[in-house]
Amino acid sequence: MTNSPNTSSFVGAAPEEMLADLKAVGRKAVPPDVARVRALRDEGQDFDRAQWQRLVDLGWIGLSAPVHLGGEGAGMDVVATVAEVLGRAAAPEPFASAAVLPLHWLAQLPGAAEQVVEDIVRGELIAGPAWQDEAGSIAVASPSVRANGGADAPVLNGTAWWLPVPDADVFMVLAQLSGEPVLVRCARDQRGLTLVPLELADGSRSAHLRFVDAPIEPAAVLARGDRVLRTLNAAVDATRLAVSAELLGVMERALEITLDHLRQRVQFGRPLGSFQALQHAAVDLFIQMRLTRAALEGATRVWTDPGSTDRDRAAASSSVKARASAASALITTKAVHLHGAIGFTDEHDLGQYVNRAVVLGAYLGTAHEHRDRYQELTDDEGLNKVGVAQ
Amino acid sequence: MNRYGVVQEQDWNLLQDAEFQALVRAEIEANYPEELRYPPRRLYWREQRVWFQRMAEKGWIAPSWPTEYGGMGLEPAKLLIFLSEQERWGVARFQDQGIRMIGPMLVNHGTEEQRRRFLPGILSCEDRYCQGYSEPEAGSDLASLRTRARRDGDAYVVNGSKIWTTMAHDVTHIMLLARTDPDAVAQRGISFFIIELSTPGITVRPIQDIAGHRELCEVFFEDVRVPVDNRIGEENAGWDVGKSVLSYERVNIGTPQMPAYALERLQTIARLRGMSQDRLVKGRLAELKLDVKHLSDLYTSFAAILVEGGTPGPDVSILKIWATELTRRIADLIGELAGPAGAVKGQVQVGDEQVDVLDVFYKALPSTIYGGSNDVQRNVIAKRVLGLPSEPPLRGDARPSRTPRSGSDA
Ligand SMILES: Cc1cc2nc3c(=O)[nH]c(=O)nc-3n(C[C@H](O)[C@H](O)[C@H](O)COP(=O)(O)OP(=O)(O)OC[C@H]3O[C@@H](n4cnc5c(N)ncnc54)[C@H](O)[C@@H]3O)c2cc1C
Numbered sequence: 001m002t003n004s005p006n007t008s009s010f011v012g013a014a015p016e017e018m019l020a021d022l023k024a025v026g027r028k029a030v031p032p033d034v035a036r037v038r039a040l041r042d043e044g045q046d047f048d049r050a051q052w053q054r055l056v057d058l059g060w061i062g063l064s065a066p067v068h069l070g071g072e073g074a075g076m077d078v079v080a081t082v083a084e085v086l087g088r089a090a091a092p093e094p095f096a097s098a099a100v101l102p103l104h105w106l107a108q109l110p111g112a113a114e115q116v117v118e119d120i121v122r123g124e125l126i127a128g129p130a131w132q133d134e135a136g137s138i139a140v141a142s143p144s145v146r147a148n149g150g151a152d153a154p155v156l157n158g159t160a161w162w163l164p165v166p167d168a169d170v171f172m173v174l175a176q177l178s179g180e181p182v183l184v185r186c187a188r189d190q191r192g193l194t195l196v197p198l199e200l201a202d203g204s205r206s207a208h209l210r211f212v213d214a215p216i217e218p219a220a221v222l223a224r225g226d227r228v229l230r231t232l233n234a235a236v237d238a239t240r241l242a243v244s245a246e247l248l249g250v251m252e253r254a255l256e257i258t259l260d261h262l263r264q265r266v267q268f269g270r271p272l273g274s275f276q277a278l279q280h281a282a283v284d285l286f287i288q289m290r291l292t293r294a295a296l297e298g299a300t301r302v303w304t305d306p307g308s309t310d311r312d313r314a315a316a317s318s319s320v321k322a323r324a325s326a327a328s329a330l331i332t333t334k335a336v337h338l339h340g341a342i343g344f345t346d347e348h349d350l351g352q353y354v355n356r357a358v359v360l361g362a363y364l365g366t367a368h369e370h371r372d373r374y375q376e377l378t379d380d381e382g383l384n385k386v387g388v389a390q
Numbered sequence: 391m392n393r394y395g396v397v398q399e400q401d402w403n404l405l406q407d408a409e410f411q412a413l414v415r416a417e418i419e420a421n422y423p424e425e426l427r428y429p430p431r432r433l434y435w436r437e438q439r440v441w442f443q444r445m446a447e448k449g450w451i452a453p454s455w456p457t458e459y460g461g462m463g464l465e466p467a468k469l470l471i472f473l474s475e476q477e478r479w480g481v482a483r484f485q486d487q488g489i490r491m492i493g494p495m496l497v498n499h500g501t502e503e504q505r506r507r508f509l510p511g512i513l514s515c516e517d518r519y520c521q522g523y524s525e526p527e528a529g530s531d532l533a534s535l536r537t538r539a540r541r542d543g544d545a546y547v548v549n550g551s552k553i554w555t556t557m558a559h560d561v562t563h564i565m566l567l568a569r570t571d572p573d574a575v576a577q578r579g580i581s582f583f584i585i586e587l588s589t590p591g592i593t594v595r596p597i598q599d600i601a602g603h604r605e606l607c608e609v610f611f612e613d614v615r616v617p618v619d620n621r622i623g624e625e626n627a628g629w630d631v632g633k634s635v636l637s638y639e640r641v642n643i644g645t646p647q648m649p650a651y652a653l654e655r656l657q658t659i660a661r662l663r664g665m666s667q668d669r670l671v672k673g674r675l676a677e678l679k680l681d682v683k684h685l686s687d688l689y690t691s692f693a694a695i696l697v698e699g700g701t702p703g704p705d706v707s708i709l710k711i712w713a714t715e716l717t718r719r720i721a722d723l724i725g726e727l728a729g730p731a732g733a734v735k736g737q738v739q740v741g742d743e744q745v746d747v748l749d750v751f752y753k754a755l756p757s758t759i760y761g762g763s764n765d766v767q768r769n770v771i772a773k774r775v776l777g778l779p780s781e782p783p784l785r786g787d788a789r790p791s792r793t794p795r796s797g798s799d800a
Binding site for chain 2: 259262263270271273274275276279280282283284286287290291292294295297298319322323368371372374375378
């Protein structure tokens with residue numbers, strides 16, 4: 001972690017009315033549609049390519065890419081607004097992991113990587129970032145994939161763990177070549193590559209990429225040097241903010257469904273929602289949802305503030321991811337309890353939100369991990385700073 | 391210079407946050423009396439007047455009021471800095487209900503004449519207020535209050551009593567909710583008054599609390615004559631005025647100040663007891679730190695409403711619930727970490743420092759009760775924000791009643 005300002009290119013805050021419009025329009029364009037999600041899952045598909053293309057057409061996939069590479073050059077407030085809409089829709093399309101993450105990463109690496117950015121923005125390429133170690137450490141550490149054989153004829157060995165988009169057209173692999181971190185573009189049919197898929201709670205998949213003497217073209221090394229790690233770090237933090245926003249959408253929708261249920265379901269001759277014990281339980285969920293929204297606004301303010309350093313941004317992302325992971329788990333599971341048995345059925349919409357919270361809550365760091373990280377990142381601040389971003 | 395006689399040296403919101411912070415910090419560190427730092431109880435006016443009169447003269451007494459009414463007009467980020475700088479230095483709070491509640495209320499409900507009459511005294515600290523809402527038989531069910539104000543010519547005659555009136559023995563004015571129409575449905579027959587405590591017929595009696603302090607009071611009214619001009623809002627329309635005051639109060643109880651202070655005490659005690667690096671303790675400290683951080687994120691969104699001179703909606707109750715219950719959680723952990731020192735009243739040696747370990751405990755304990763108990767706040771949110779249905783009526787006895795309900799649930 002460096003203290004040098006702004007590893008990602010800086011984009012300031014958008015006007016509030018613009019964000020409100022985007023949210024309203026977005027909610028119409030991509031409304032909650034759990035039936036679609038369930039059908040995809042039952043067909044064994046992680047997500048729907050046609051829907052991805054719609055998101056491309058809406059301009060959402062390219063939000064994070066700079067304008068000179070065909071993107072929208074939008075800031076994190078805009079990205080968060082879209083992510084929230086997608087979370088609310090329980091959409092399985094990997095916006096955070098296959099748009100926000102690779103675009104933030106690659107756009108900062110001049111040279112060959114920029115071509116990939118343009119392809120992603122046009123919807124011609126889905127790129128899966130593969131960088132994590134076996135433990136799934138939240139710190140971007142030294143790569144677990146090694147390239148041997150020299151720069152002329154590199155050969156990959158090792159495993160990249162917890163890849164979020166196994167269906168991607170290409171993988172962006174973090175590797176180590178002659179003691180330097182490198183970014184390697186790797187095709188699905190790469191010789192010596194095996195995918196070990198894992199089925200996740202929401203029906204999507206993750207995978208480990210196992211390389212055994214996999215020969216790659218020298219040109220597949222898109223970037224090298226410390227900046228590969230530095231930009232990845234910043235990109236992962238941007239993605240955490242987007243995932244948190246998606247979780248906010250998830251919990252908001254789960255709470256809405258639950259409040260509807262409490263108003264309608266009658267037991268003992270009264271709507272459930274008239275029982276004070278259940279009212280108070282619902283209020284506690286509402287408070288967690290509002291805290292998440294406030295934490296997200298706080299974090300976005302840091303990201304859209306020109307004075308923020310990488311470290312400020314990292315702390316802001318950990319702050320909101322810690323809250324979003326914990327709050328979404330609490331809200332969705334308590335929502336099942338408040339529904340009774342119907343809430344535990346696959347037929348009910350709620351289940352998809354529960355499972356989505358499980359998956360996104362763990363992605364790029366759990367609440368516990370991010371509390372620790374926040375504590376470390378803010379430790380030398382004055383004790384009483386009431387969280388005013390410096 | 392505005393018509394309230396207060397000049398701001400500059401538009402504070404134009405400064406960078408860091409500049410503003412440095413400026414506030416310098417003022418406090420240079421001028422705040424050392425012996426008044428981190429007081430474990432509310433200080434009396436005579437003990438702290440020097441500092442607050444200085445703030446008043448500087449034009450810094452009403453940080454969140456709009457500048458046109460004599461405030462600093464701070465936007466939320468600046469307001470948080472202003473508050474947290476005071477917290478950082480352990481600056482005392484005075485009985486500032488005039489600043490925190492009466493001012494914003496008069497802006498929204500008072501007449502121009504009343505603003506001219508009451509705001510200058512608040513801004514100069516000559517007039518300080520207490521809140522006369524609760525009565526022995528009217529706590530959470532505030533609308534059942536019985537203190538009576540009977541119209542008699544150009545005055546009202548007040549009879550009855552209030553209880554739990556914080557610091558009534560140390561202030562000059564009381565805001566009073568009294569019944570002006572005993573025949574109307576509960577909330578409809580109430581009016582809101584501002585009364586000088588020096589008015590003949592008023593007696594104040596302090597009550598000792600379990601922390602050993604004498605901050606709570608009873609206030610008795612016996613044929614107290616109050617000019618009609620001291621009524622705020624229309625006759626019998628005082629309930630809404632009183633409720634708007636409560637919503638400002640909830641924003642105030644919901645500032646990150648109390649939990650941030652409690653967290654600082656917790657971190658200090660953990661350090662002094664050599665427990666800061668314990669894995670489990672570290673995890674809980676980190677969690678509480680983020681709980682405080684997210685409170686301040688949440689507060690920012692409500693403070694924005696106040697700075698623009700508005701009144702927050704019923705969802706403001708979430709601030710009060712979160713702030714007070716968070717402080718309770720912090721107090722619990724302080725107790726767990728303090729060991730035997732956690733039983734000692736007042737200052738005690740912990741490691742190489744003197745600390746008042748029980749201070750946070752006694753501050754947190756009543757906070758879930760005052761300002762509208764947290765249970766009642768949850769009732770309000772459930773109905774007015776989440777749209778959940780009302781419970782069946784519970785008035786009188788458990789039998790279904792045929793007469794209309796007279797009670798309130800705000
Ligand atoms: C330190 C302190 C300072 C105070 N300062 C002031 C002041 O300056 N001015 C002023 O006017 N008042 C003041 N109060 C009084 C405060 O507003 C009341 O204590 C509060 O409104 C609760 O009323 P009560 O004490 O009569 O408790 P009750 O209303 O009798 O409540 C007792 C318990 O029952 C619960 N309860 C009550 N009704 C319901 C319900 N419908 N659903 C669920 N639970 C319910 C409450 O939450 C509480 O736990 C202060 C109180 C304290 C402790």
